[in-house]
Amino acid sequence: MKIARCCLVFILVLSGCSLKNGNEIKIYENYALVEQINSDGVKSYILDLPQNQSLVIYIGDEVLITTPQILSGNNLDDLGSIVAIEIKNEVFPIIEGVNQLALSDFSQFTKEDLWGKWHTIYRSIQLTGKEKDMIYTHDQDIIAGNNENITLKHGQLYADTTPVIGVVIDAPTFTMMDVYSMVESSVKENIPVMVIEVDGLGYLSSDKMDIPWDVHPALSTYPSISNVSLASMLTGLSPKYSKIRLRKDRLLEAETIFELVSDAIYIEGDTALVSTKIDIILNIDRNGNGTDDEVFEATLKAIEKGSSLMFVHFHGVDDVSHNYGPRHQKSIEKWEEIKGYIQEILNVYQGRVILVSDHGLYETSDGGTHGLFHVESMYALIGIIQDGK
Incomplete structure (x- = not known):
C-alpha cells in the first residue's frame, strides 16, 4: 500500500x-x-x-x-x-452543538475549558504561521491559514469577522476542491479523464486496506458528508459558494466539471446526490448486493461508447462501514471488491484516472459514522492512479 x-x-x-x-x-x-x-x-x-x-x-x-x-x-x-x-491524531476543535473539543483518545474538555483551548489554538496559529493551516468558518468557507486574518475575541476565533468552526494545523496539500482543477488541467491538455469516487474510503482508516496506488490525504468539507463534499469536487468551490451545505441540499446551480466538455458522462448508484446540467446514469441494485457491480458494468459500457470526461461513484465502502465500522473485515472485503472493479477499468480505459474519496468514517458503538469535525471523518484521500499521457 x-x-x-x-x-x-x-x-x-x-x-x-x-x-x-x-x-x-x-x-x-x-x-x-x-x-x-x-x-x-x-x-x-x-x-x-x-x-x-x-x-x-x-x-x-x-x-x-x-x-x-x-x-x-x-x-x-x-x-x-x-x-x-x-x-496525536486530532483536528481542532469544535463539534457543532457539543460543548467540547473534537473526540480524543486521551481527554475531553468541558464548556468551561473552551476559552483556554481556543486561546491555545490561536497562539498555535500565530506560532506556526503556515499557509497550509486550513481554517473552516461558520459560513462554511474553507480558507488557507493566514496570521493576519485570525483574531481571538471573547473566547472565540474569527477569520476576519466570521466565527471559526475548526482549524487543521499543517493541513494536507489537497482538498475536495482540487478535483475540479485536476480535471480542468486534463481537459486543457486534451487528455481523457475519469474521476472514480469511492464513498467513505477514509485516509486514516486506509491503513487496513490494500491500496496499490499512490494516494495522498485530502481534506473533506464541513460537514463531511457525501453531497456537500461531492458538490465541492464538481465545482471547485467551498460549501459557502457551491450552496450545497446540508444533507437536504441537492440543487447544484454553480458551474461544474461537466460543463468543461460536451460529452461528459456521470455514473451514480441508485440516487442522485446533487442535480447537474447533464443526465445522470443511475443504477438500481438488481441482485441485492449493492449498486457497485451495476456501476462497474455501466462504466465499461460508457468506456466503449467513449467520452472525454467521466465521473464514476462507488458507494459500497460507505454503506458497509456505516453498518460495521470503517476497519471491519466486511468493509475491507467491500473495498477489495471495488478495487477489483477499478483495476479492470484501468485495464481497458485509455486516459487519466483520478481516485478520490469524499470523507472518512470513525468508529461508533454500532458501526461507523461521519459528518463531524473529527480527524477520521475529515481526512479523505486523492491520487492520480493512471496518468494516461
Whole structure:
C-alpha cells in the first residue's frame, strides 16, 4: 500500500518557563519538560505528563515521537528551540452543538475549558504561521491559514469577522476542491479523464486496506458528508459558494466539471446526490448486493461508447462501514471488491484516472459514522492512479 505520510494536527504551545532546583522547566499548558544531567554529563528530558499521553515534540525542524516518559540525545541540547508539542491524531476543535473539543483518545474538555483551548489554538496559529493551516468558518468557507486574518475575541476565533468552526494545523496539500482543477488541467491538455469516487474510503482508516496506488490525504468539507463534499469536487468551490451545505441540499446551480466538455458522462448508484446540467446514469441494485457491480458494468459500457470526461461513484465502502465500522473485515472485503472493479477499468480505459474519496468514517458503538469535525471523518484521500499521457 502506497500511502503518503499523514501530518498530525493538534498543537499545544509554550506558555512560560520557570526554574526549579536548578533545572530549567518549560511549561506547555498542563505539561512540563524537565532537563536532567547525570553524573556523566549526559542530558535527558523527562516529560511530566498525564498517564498514557502520546506526544510529538518539535525541536527546530526535527520531530521526535515519544510515549512517556524519557527522551535523551544530543539533538535535544537546545531546549530553547522546542516550539510546540502535539497530541496525536486530532483536528481542532469544535463539534457543532457539543460543548467540547473534537473526540480524543486521551481527554475531553468541558464548556468551561473552551476559552483556554481556543486561546491555545490561536497562539498555535500565530506560532506556526503556515499557509497550509486550513481554517473552516461558520459560513462554511474553507480558507488557507493566514496570521493576519485570525483574531481571538471573547473566547472565540474569527477569520476576519466570521466565527471559526475548526482549524487543521499543517493541513494536507489537497482538498475536495482540487478535483475540479485536476480535471480542468486534463481537459486543457486534451487528455481523457475519469474521476472514480469511492464513498467513505477514509485516509486514516486506509491503513487496513490494500491500496496499490499512490494516494495522498485530502481534506473533506464541513460537514463531511457525501453531497456537500461531492458538490465541492464538481465545482471547485467551498460549501459557502457551491450552496450545497446540508444533507437536504441537492440543487447544484454553480458551474461544474461537466460543463468543461460536451460529452461528459456521470455514473451514480441508485440516487442522485446533487442535480447537474447533464443526465445522470443511475443504477438500481438488481441482485441485492449493492449498486457497485451495476456501476462497474455501466462504466465499461460508457468506456466503449467513449467520452472525454467521466465521473464514476462507488458507494459500497460507505454503506458497509456505516453498518460495521470503517476497519471491519466486511468493509475491507467491500473495498477489495471495488478495487477489483477499478483495476479492470484501468485495464481497458485509455486516459487519466483520478481516485478520490469524499470523507472518512470513525468508529461508533454500532458501526461507523461521519459528518463531524473529527480527524477520521475529515481526512479523505486523492491520487492520480493512471496518468494516461
